[in-house]
Amino acid sequence: MKRNIPLEKRPFPWLKKRAWNLFSIFIRIRDGGICYTCGEKDSIKRMDAGHWRHGKTKVGWLDERNVHCQCSKCNRYLSGNLVSYTLNMAREYGQKEVEKMWKEFSRDKTWKREELIEKIKYYEDQIQKLNSL
Numbered sequence: 520m521k522r523n524i525p526l527e528k529r530p531f532p533w534l535k536k537r538a539w540n541l542f543s544i545f546i547r548i549r550d551g552g553i554c555y556t557c558g559e560k561d562s563i564k565r566m567d568a569g570h571w572r573h574g575k576t577k578v579g580w581l582d583e584r585n586v587h588c589q590c591s592k593c594n595r596y597l598s599g600n601l602v603s604y605t606l607n608m609a610r611e612y613g614q615k616e617v618e619k620m621w622k623e624f625s626r627d628k629t630w631k632r633e634e635l636i637e638k639i640k641y642y643e644d645q646i647q648k649l650n651s652l
Contacts, residue, residue: 526636534635541642542581543568548649550588556600559590569594571604572624579624581638
């Protein structure tokens, strides 16, 4: 039986995990199940949400510009396939913006409960919108 505990009363690790799970689903739906680095298409259930700049304690952890749909081969076995990832980032955002993001996303960030709750609510809404299209 599920307990309907308000987000504000949930433990911090639960909030962090829930925020990532929803964000990951959103990214994979947004990108249509197409790998950002090799172009492979598959069910979003079999794809990953892969970071360009990695790190759960970094600014870019839940930034939509830093995370894209990736196949497990690129994300897990090729460590993100970063050469292809970076080239695609430069095409999409421009080289100067990518250089700025590289610095920005490498900064440490201490996530706050309120931020995670906000992300959870936002991505629940975004997923619902994408699924209704």
